[in-house]
Amino acid sequence: xxxxxxxxxxxxxxxxxxxxxxxxxxxxxxxxxxxxxxxxxxxxxxxxxxxxxxxxxxxxxxxxxxxxxxxxxxxxxxxxxxxxxxxxxxxxxxxxxxxxxxxxxxxxxxxxxxxxxxxxxxxxxxxxxxxxxxxxxxxxxxxxxxxxxxxxxxxxxxxxxxxxxxxxxxxxxxxxxxxxxxxxxxxxxxxxxxxxxxxxxxxxxxxxxxxxxxxxxxxxxxxxxxxxxxxxxxxxxxxxxxxxxxxxxxxxxxxxxxxxxxxxxxxxxxxxxxxxxxxxxxxxxxxxxxxxxxxxxxxxxxxxxxxxxxxxxxxxxxxxxxx
Amino acid sequence: xxxxxxxxxxxxxxxxxxxxxxxxxxxxxxxxxxxxxxxxxxxxxxxxxxxxxxxxxxxxxxxxxxxxxxxxxxxxxxxxxxxxxxxxxxxxxxxxxxxxxxxxxxxxxxxxxxxxxxxxxxxxxxxxxxxxxxxxxxxxxxxxxxxxxxxxxxxxxxxxxxxxxxxxxxxxxxxxxxxxxxxxxxxxxxxxxxxxxxxxxxxxxxxxxxxxxxxxxxxxxxxxxxxxxxxxxxxxxxxxxxxxxxxxxxxxxxxxxxxxxxxxxxxxxxxxxxxxxxxxxxxxxxxxxxxxxxxxxxxxxxxxxxxxxxxxxxxxxxxx
Numbered sequence: 138x139x140x141x142x143x144x145x146x147x148x149x150x151x152x153x154x155x156x157x158x159x160x161x162x163x164x165x166x167x168x169x170x171x172x173x174x175x176x177x178x179x180x181x182x183x184x185x186x187x188x189x190x191x192x193x194x195x196x197x198x199x200x201x202x203x204x205x206x207x208x209x210x211x212x213x214x215x216x217x218x219x220x221x222x223x224x225x226x227x228x229x230x231x232x233x234x235x236x237x238x239x240x241x242x243x244x245x246x247x248x249x250x251x252x253x254x255x256x257x258x259x260x261x262x263x264x265x266x267x268x269x270x271x272x273x274x275x276x277x278x279x280x281x282x283x284x285x286x287x288x289x290x291x292x293x294x295x296x297x298x299x300x301x302x303x304x305x306x307x308x309x310x311x312x313x314x315x316x317x318x319x320x321x322x323x324x325x326x327x328x329x330x331x332x333x334x335x336x337x338x339x340x341x342x343x344x345x346x347x348x349x350x351x352x353x354x355x356x357x358x359x360x361x362x363x364x365x366x367x368x369x370x371x372x373x374x375x376x377x378x379x380x381x382x383x384x385x386x387x388x389x390x391x392x393x394x395x396x397x398x399x400x401x402x403x404x405x406x407x408x409x410x411x412x413x414x415x416x417x418x419x420x421x422x423x424x425x426x427x428x429x430x431x432x433x434x435x436x437x438x439x440x441x442x443x444x445x446x447x448x449x450x451x452x453x454x455x456x457x458x459x460x
Numbered sequence: 461x462x463x464x465x466x467x468x469x470x471x472x473x474x475x476x477x478x479x480x481x482x483x484x485x486x487x488x489x490x491x492x493x494x495x496x497x498x499x500x501x502x503x504x505x506x507x508x509x510x511x512x513x514x515x516x517x518x519x520x521x522x523x524x525x526x527x528x529x530x531x532x533x534x535x536x537x538x539x540x541x542x543x544x545x546x547x548x549x550x551x552x553x554x555x556x557x558x559x560x561x562x563x564x565x566x567x568x569x570x571x572x573x574x575x576x577x578x579x580x581x582x583x584x585x586x587x588x589x590x591x592x593x594x595x596x597x598x599x600x601x602x603x604x605x606x607x608x609x610x611x612x613x614x615x616x617x618x619x620x621x622x623x624x625x626x627x628x629x630x631x632x633x634x635x636x637x638x639x640x641x642x643x644x645x646x647x648x649x650x651x652x653x654x655x656x657x658x659x660x661x662x663x664x665x666x667x668x669x670x671x672x673x674x675x676x677x678x679x680x681x682x683x684x685x686x687x688x689x690x691x692x693x694x695x696x697x698x699x700x701x702x703x704x705x706x707x708x709x710x711x712x713x714x715x716x717x718x719x720x721x722x723x724x725x726x727x728x729x730x731x732x733x734x735x736x737x738x739x740x741x742x743x744x745x746x747x748x749x750x751x752x753x754x755x756x757x758x759x760x761x762x763x764x765x766x767x768x769x770x771x772x773x774x775x776x777x778x779x780x
Contacts, residue, residue, distance in 0.1 A: 186647040325503040330727030355720045396652035398677025400719045
């Protein structure tokens, strides 16, 4: 999976009168020039605060929304140029797991219907054969005995069980690549570890590649191979997990890491050098987008935008301090 | 248990539903000493928020506090009239909630929202209260306080709204502040700033704090004592260090183990799920998920007992 200069601007909706009188069209810079590639078999994480554009990036890659600009290659195939039918085929290999298992499962469809739908859509199996496949999938995600679950409806299941159903649906067509958008955020602590372990086991079993979208650094640290830190629609740092935690190069990454609350009373709460909050993506700051909150501000930071360039092998950072 | 600022004894709050009675809080006991921060930790549905609302007597019918005592400075809040309660809420005991957009009035300037309790509880004139309110806004770390005071909630960011909520709660300098997940809806960096502020203000104002959360990280950095709640009961109540270093209840142990640590290949799990509140297991409520459960655990419910050093535990395993 390769992403190049991916950009999505959402127009800001205003009243009719405003549109008539004003020439300027305001846009939300949700994702702005994001470039990265994901290697086969790795867990690649996109980390950022609310409004950093991480979810939009995920949705763009799955082509649930069309980008303003940019290119996406999946196994060398430029998927943005594909026609609807061709894209339909590619989707078999590219699946999504959503954050909210309450909203992402059809409440009027049984579990069997939800997990079986992909087989019908792609014309792969029907009737008894399909039911057999669904039962297998349920067992695989730990909903056993599967017979007890297949005819239930989403409201009869707990949050953790629903997320398992969401995962079963995602892996039903033997995909190669899975985009998991905050897959455990809405779950309780004791259920979270169960689901994360399931995702790890499935990855090994089915040779999957994950794009994990999350704001939870403590989870990411354990499971991902590489991390991209996003801020206001841009990737500010991209490096292997160990590098990000041991030698963060961007001041924002540094602040993020120091604000992780380590559940150990011996760890002292670190000083967070950042003031204020993430600015509006409608008028992002000029130059480096982080300049309004950066503790190491230099004059060039307000004028020139830093490029995401290699600091050393495999460690990219967008910051004038490191240039 | 010495008489602290607040002592909760055998508190039971039940909610009748069409399919049976939900025992949301079922015999909760704990004491909050003066100038201490107590963390109440548990998963969703364990009864943390209902405990807080019961202390404030804010349970909506058909929910009802069916038994127990809530002793605040020695007098039982459950016996007070609604009129007396009104003078306590927001005055001596204040509460700060999770979602600032739901609890702030969207059509009222923030300065007026902070001034309101001051006028009601401390008999200040509106102009005195407004002046005090602006001071509260700068106290909670919002710059340009006199300008921000004239804003409406929608003009402020999430972090600032949460700060305003805290300013309202602290405006009358309450002896006890109950904070129900006040940082959960915030981003990590803002959450860190907020926790620092809460701790700093607690040290300065010398009030007690009951902090409700599900995040063990917050507990470790903020609290003096920790109560672990599960299915409507407190299973363990001890000093923060003991909870982290030598947890005694199997559930607490599992919670501590499930914290992600560096070098882990897989996550530690607690088997099973939180029980259905309509169909609680007999005996100890944790026994279906407990790796050490014995026959007595399935039959009789253990009591929350002091096992020395102010460490309270509700588990049979310690007896032998």
